[in-house]
Amino acid sequence: MLLKLAWRNVFRQKRRTILTLLTMTGGFFLSSLSIGWMDGSYSSIIMFFTNNRTGQIQVHCKGYLQSPSIYSTVNDYQAAGVFLDSIPGVRAWAPRIYSGALLAVRPRGAGSGNVFTNSAAASVIGIDPVMEEAASGFSSQIESGEMLSSSAADTSYSATGQIILGKELSIILEASAGDSLVMLTQAADGSSADRMYVIRGIVSTGNANIDRNTCYITLSDAQILFALQGKVHEIAVMTGSLGAVDELTAKISAGLSGENLETDSWKTFAREFYNGMKADEASLKVMIFVIVLVAAMGVLNTILMMVLERRREFGVMKAIGTRPGFIVRMIVLEANIMGIISVIAGGILSTAGLLFLSEHGFAMDPPLDYGGTVFREMIASITPECYWIPAICVIITASTVSFLPALKAAHTKAAKTLRTV
Amino acid sequence: MRSLLLLLNLSSIPGLIAAGICQPAIDELVHSLDQLYRSDDSYAEMSMQIVTPHWERTLTMKAWSHGIDKTFIRILSPAREAGMASLRIGAEMWNYLPNTGSTVRIPPSMMAGSWMGSDITNNDIVREITYAEDYTYSYTTDTTLTGNQSEGVLYIELFPKSSTAVVWSSIVFAVRTSDTIPLWERYYDSHGDLIKTVTYSNVQEMDNRTIPTQMRVIPADKEGQSTTITWSHAEFNRGLDSSIFSLRNLQSGE
Numbered sequence: 240m241l242l243k244l245a246w247r248n249v250f251r252q253k254r255r256t257i258l259t260l261l262t263m264t265g266g267f268f269l270s271s272l273s274i275g276w277m278d279g280s281y282s283s284i285i286m287f288f289t290n291n292r293t294g295q296i297q298v299h300c301k302g303y304l305q306s307p308s309i310y311s312t313v314n315d316y317q318a319a320g321v322f323l324d325s326i327p328g329v330r331a332w333a334p335r336i337y338s339g340a341l342l343a344v345r346p347r348g349a350g351s352g353n354v355f356t357n358s359a360a361a362s363v364i365g366i367d368p369v370m371e372e373a374a375s376g377f378s379s380q381i382e383s384g385e386m387l388s389s390s391a392a393d394t395s396y397s398a399t400g401q402i403i404l405g406k407e408l409s410i411i412l413e414a415s416a417g418d419s420l421v422m423l424t425q426a427a428d429g430s431s432a433d434r435m436y437v438i439r440g441i442v443s444t445g446n447a448n449i450d451r452n453t454c455y456i457t458l459s460d461a462q463i464l465f466a467l468q469g470k471v472h473e474i475a476v477m478t479g480s481l482g483a484v485d486e487l488t489a490k491i492s493a494g495l496s497g498e499n500l501e502t503d504s505w506k507t508f509a510r511e512f513y514n515g516m517k518a519d520e521a522s523l524k525v526m527i528f529v530i531v532l533v534a535a536m537g538v539l540n541t542i543l544m545m546v547l548e549r550r551r552e553f554g555v556m557k558a559i560g561t562r563p564g565f566i567v568r569m570i571v572l573e574a575n576i577m578g579i580i581s582v583i584a585g586g587i588l589s590t591a592g593l594l595f596l597s598e599h600g601f602a603m604d605p606p607l608d609y610g611g612t613v614f615r616e617m618i619a620s621i622t623p624e625c626y627w628i629p630a631i632c633v634i635i636t637a638s639t640v641s642f643l644p645a646l647k648a649a650h651t652k653a654a655k656t657l658r659t660v
Numbered sequence: 661m662r663s664l665l666l667l668l669n670l671s672s673i674p675g676l677i678a679a680g681i682c683q684p685a686i687d688e689l690v691h692s693l694d695q696l697y698r699s700d701d702s703y704a705e706m707s708m709q710i711v712t713p714h715w716e717r718t719l720t721m722k723a724w725s726h727g728i729d730k731t732f733i734r735i736l737s738p739a740r741e742a743g744m745a746s747l748r749i750g751a752e753m754w755n756y757l758p759n760t761g762s763t764v765r766i767p768p769s770m771m772a773g774s775w776m777g778s779d780i781t782n783n784d785i786v787r788e789i790t791y792a793e794d795y796t797y798s799y800t801t802d803t804t805l806t807g808n809q810s811e812g813v814l815y816i817e818l819f820p821k822s823s824t825a826v827v828w829s830s831i832v833f834a835v836r837t838s839d840t841i842p843l844w845e846r847y848y849d850s851h852g853d854l855i856k857t858v859t860y861s862n863v864q865e866m867d868n869r870t871i872p873t874q875m876r877v878i879p880a881d882k883e884g885q886s887t888t889i890t891w892s893h894a895e896f897n898r899g900l901d902s903s904i905f906s907l908r909n910l911q912s913g914e
Contacts, residue, residue, distance in 0.1 A: 310714050341773075343764040353911065358767045397759060421762045423755065425777045429715040430740050433757040 241565065245572040252545070259541040259577050260584065263633050266534025267585025268592065270527050270629035272619070275593040276601075277523045279620035281516055285481055288512060289505050291375055291444060294333065294475030295484045296491060297508050298323075301501045303472065304508055309338055309427050312470035313500060319474060322494050328483045329491075333374035334471040336365030336461040340424035342404075342454060344414040344438075355421050357412050362453045363424065365461025365471075374477045377442070377455075382406060384416030384440025392434065393459035400460045402436040405450030406443040416440055426466035434464060531632045539640040542574060546644040553648045554656030563649035570648055574641030575634060582630045589629075593621045686816065690797055692840045693833060694790045696871060701726045701900040705893040710778045713884040719776060728788050730905040735776070746775070747910040748786045756910045763911055772827070779856070779877040779887040794824040795831070805832045805846070812837045828855050839863075841872060854880040866894040 249256055289295045297304075298319060300311040313319060316334045323332045340363045343355035368387045371377045378386040381403070392400030402420055409415060420436045436456070444450055462468050478487055484504050492502035506513045546553075553566060600618035702725045709718045719741060724732045731748040735741045743758035753766040771782045791797065800817040803809060818831040828847040835842050841863055847855040856879045860872035873891040903909055 341764065341766070341770055343762070353761055354763045354765075354907065356765045358765050358770075360767065360770045360773070421757065421760050421764055423757060423764055425774070427714070429710060429712065429717045429777050430738075431744065431776055432740075433759045433762075435760040435762070 241569055241572060245569050245576055248569070248573050249576050252548070255541060255545055255548075256577065259538055259545075259574075260581050262534055262537035262541065263578060263581030263637065264585045264588065266530055266537075266636075267581055267629040267633050268588050269530045270632060271585065271589035271625045272592050272596070273523060273527050273530065274628055275589070275619040275621060275625040276596060276617065277520065278622050278624065279597060279600075280617040281520070282481060282620055283618055284516070285505065287445075288509065290477060291380070292446070292449075293505060293509055294374065295478045295481065295505050296476035296488050296502060297505075298474040298476065298491065298495060298500055298502050299472065301499050304501070304503060307337065307472070309465065309467075309472075312467060312472055313474060313498075314470055315498070316469075316471045316474055319495055319498065319500070323474070323476060323491065326487065326490060326494070328478055328487050329476055330479050331370070331374040331477045333370045333475045333477075334367055334458060335371075335473045335475060336363075336458060336465060336467060336470075337472045338363050338365075338424060338461070338465050340422045340454075342408075342412060343421045343423075344412050344418055347413055357414070359408065359411050360452070361408055363422070363461065364453060364455050365458045365465075366455055367458040374475060380442050380444050381440045382443045384438065387439055387455065387457050389457065390460070392436075392463070393457055394463070396432075396434070396463055398434075400434055400436045400456055400464075401439040403440045403442050403455040404438055405453045406441050407447055407451035408454060409438070409441045411451070414438055422464075424464065426464065428466040430466070432464050432466075434460075527628075531629075531636060534633075535636040535640050538574070538636060539644075542570070542641050542644045546570070546648045549648070550651060550656050553651040554653045557651055557653035558657060566649040566651075567642070567645040570645035571638055571641050574637040578634045578637035582633055585629065585633070586626055589625060590621070593619050593625060597621060686797060686799060687792065689814065689816065689835060689840055690791045690795075690818070693835070693842060694792050696842065698725075698728060699896040701897060703895045703898065703900065704891055706889055706891045708776070708778060709888045709890070710776075711884070711886050711888075712882075717777075724900055724904050726900055726902070726905060728790070731785060732904050732909070733785075741776070744776075745910050746785065747905060747907065749905060750788070751786055753782055753786050754907065754910060761911075763907060779879050779882075779885065780889075789824055789826075791818055791831075795820055800832065805830075805848070806834065810834075813843060839870065841870065856880055862890070866891065867896050869894075869896055 298313060300313055303311040313334075320332055320334070323329050340361055341358060342361050343358035345352060345354070346356050366377065366387070368377075368389070372386065384403070387401050387403060390401045391398035402422070404412070404414060404420075412420075414420060416438050418438045420438055421433060422436060423431065423433045426432045442450065442455065456464070458471070462470065476487070476491065478484055488502055488504040495502060556566060557563075596619035598618075600616045602616050606615045702723075704723045705720075706723060707718055707720045710716065717738065719738065720736045722734050722736065729748075729750050731746070733746045735744040743756070745756040747754045747756070753771070755764050755766060756762075757764060766782055771786065773782055774780070775782050775785055795818040797816055797818040800806065800815050801809070802817070805817065806815045809815060814835045814837050816833045816835065818833065819829070820826050827849075829850040829852075830848045832846045832848070833842055834844050842860045844857060844859045846857050849855050856877060859876045859878070860874070861876070862872060862874040863870060864873045865871075866873065871891070871894070873894075874888060876886055876888045878886045
């Protein structure tokens, strides 16, 4: 009886209903799109950031993240790698060595002299060319020249090695692919080590801060140069999706717990990046709240109008003995029926909008710079949150904002209303 | 008569100092610290022992200097570093690397970096400053800086002048009153925290000069780490060939 009455009332004054439905549907649509865009943008930023560089999970010697040191090594990284290979969900892993060095090249036009005056300090990263390619697709970031391959330096201290320079570092050194380069560094046994290199390529990772002071040599070369045979500083683990990261981190951590190793997800080792995104997420939540609030005010306005317009009707209902509670329930139910219709309509519209944004995305102009990594396009993703959060907001809003007008309607004085309206 | 009086006066000064009756003029004392190892030119043979929690090694080397602006150091051992050399002319510094046969200029960004893995920085080698001209100084009785003060030791606190580019805010020297030989110096940052301690010991006469032949640098923030330089031979003011301080000599590997 109540439902039937409420359903009929909704469609009695079509113009008013359409106005309310439009407000609710608009609120749902905008909230849904914002959530989808937020999730999609952050997912793509995180995946880009982690896939290109850090991996989603990293394994280090205990304490390395707090205080990186050439001496804090993963001593049997191949055994750890065998374990990682056995875990479903691990897409690839890449061992790395980190140290620092002085790099120097001959000035332009100096011929083949032995004086290397263009010099700069740099971070040296030792990478396994094959594993790094499988993990981070390193070669796709090479702007000129080629990827590292195995060389004589992998087995001999005195041989000429291959090196890849970050783009900005190559500009500082005024060097290009094919030039000779001298590296002077200190090994983990305290000895000074120097080696001649041929610049194999120039890489642009999309992060100028990193490319300004980073160069790459092969892992085997780094192990000889830094006296770290069989050791690495980091194992970067790539997973198929972000959703599985926390579970995989726990699994890897448990499997390697006895090895004096620690396993962290990107939320820990890229904490600044993570915190920055969390802050942005909070501001977007405020935006969604404002959208819902504006929609709620609209709904409140139309329901108040409706109550005002239907004063005579409520007066009649009260006159024939309808209880105030029945009127309250009826109006709240009417608002909820409109809410449900808005959720269905908004769901259809949002799906279309999200599908479009997940295909085409928004071009960022100017591009968004996250810790030096530049993002030029943001795409939306379709997740359950895009639907259930706006749906709950719409239904709760409909129920709460209709309650006060419903109370007002329920307390209509029958005799007075019938006399005056 | 006048000469005799002067001689008597001069000869009485160390006695008065030793008795703690008077302090020497601080300008002279600071000047003597500046001149401790310096001369118009010098040649020295020395060893450098570096101790860290992870490794320990000793390098032997020869070093030449001319005034305060030219230094040349050649590593003799161990074998992996033998032939490596550093040449400093003014603020410029070059390293010769025999393994690659190359000479590399040290960029300004690496001047604060370690020299040969030791606790001595490239800046320490190229520094052309003097305590007398680049610092203000005074005697200090502050035991928070000096620790328990000993009889027969003078304590001087030096503050870099605003034009002096150093990373510490003050240096405290402990100097033996009897012969103005330093015992130790401590470097403090702007918060008053100790950065490093340098101790001097094993005072010997070398080429008619009395110098501490052992100097140990102990960084405050690296537990179990130190660098000890020991002079085994030194010559002063013998007149060095200026070609020693050249890129050609640096690259000769000799």
